[in-house]
Amino acid sequence: MAAVRGLRALLRIHRAVMLQRSFGFIPVQLTPTCLPRMLCNATTESVEPKPPVNPENESLLENLNLMGVDVRMARLRQPGVLRKAFTNEHGLAKFLKGKGASRKAIAGIISRYPRAITRSLDHLEQRWALWRNIFSTDAEIVSILDRSPESFFRSSDNYNLEKNIDFLTSLGMNTKDLHRLLTTAPRTFSNSLELNKQMVEFLEDICAELGGSNPEQFAKAVISRNVYILIRSTKRVKANIDILRASLKLKDSDLLALLQGPGAEILDLSNEYLKNNFNSLQHKMVLLGSRKADIKKLIVSYPMVLYIGADTLSTKLDCLVTGGITMKQILEKPKVLDYSTQNITGRLEELQRVGYDFQKNGINILDSSRKRFVAKIEKLTAPPEE
């Protein structure tokens, strides 16, 4: 995870540089020839008339600096906001502070989504009230803004937000569903109503196409099981369904059950990732002596296996097989793959120490909570007396 974050940071820096280049803040190449040109620019302005770009609003910059906003970051994200004559940074800060946001959180929000300071107090109050229909405390909302400012501020259309809430409710989502949706995929509520409707209609069509009798409940089931669906494109979800359809060759009714059941969880993966994982899994399992039918069985009973990255999965399977677990046992209890390689490794070692017999006892013990596992080990090591 940390590594991923590090990589992202690197990418971000890379992108930032590219962005600066495209805006002309940094010469494309830092070769000596650029220096004279820059000097030239400074001395002979009239020769090369600059495009009439509004200058940045100095007093705004000063305000933002005083508030602890990372102005450089803000400039890279939304340069236009810094050139605006009228903004509402103080109003926003006061508003958020009133909701319990810290100074640091507020600065972070503006740094990451500068357009937030263009929203009026009325707008903010309205939007907050709408979110409060779903959240019971301000603190919950603040934590989401801190996490993802864009989700809250990207759209200025409060009416659309209201319609989205109505629409999702009309699908049969209860408050708890909406809460989960807004907590984990807040962008859903900033989508246009049209976009959300498109996805729902798409899902309903899939259901009908597969001979399902209740498209509405199908759509709801898929979304409830995978709250990220609505922030994906129909193109992506469709491609994933096609991948599953082509590779598993299930009966329509079985595919339908898979999609609204455990399969829903992998529908939002990027298409290449899903394909790649499928191919790697197939390759790996063949190496370990499985047949095609086994692979299909595994995916149908435990689609989350395709969620696991190719390298992780390969390592995990090796770890299990090396530890004396057979592929057959894994196919019967695929949920062991839920657990981290590290966790599995540790358990295998402990079980070996106490001489656990997987042939006799099965591998269910690997698929249990830490608490239960520890209790089990304690019992196995305790003297058999009384």
Place this chain on the structure above:
DNA sequence: CGCACCGGGTTCTGCCATCTGC
């Protein structure tokens, strides 16, 4: 009681591209 089955919880943003409206 012990076990297996099963569902649930956590979690997922920050950027670019493309339109739209002024």
Place this chain on the structure above:
DNA sequence: GCAGATGGCAGAACCCGGTGCG
């Protein structure tokens, strides 16, 4: 020709415990 609004993308698992049955 700008800034705003919105769509779309890549990224990539792990863990817990209620419950019902033998």
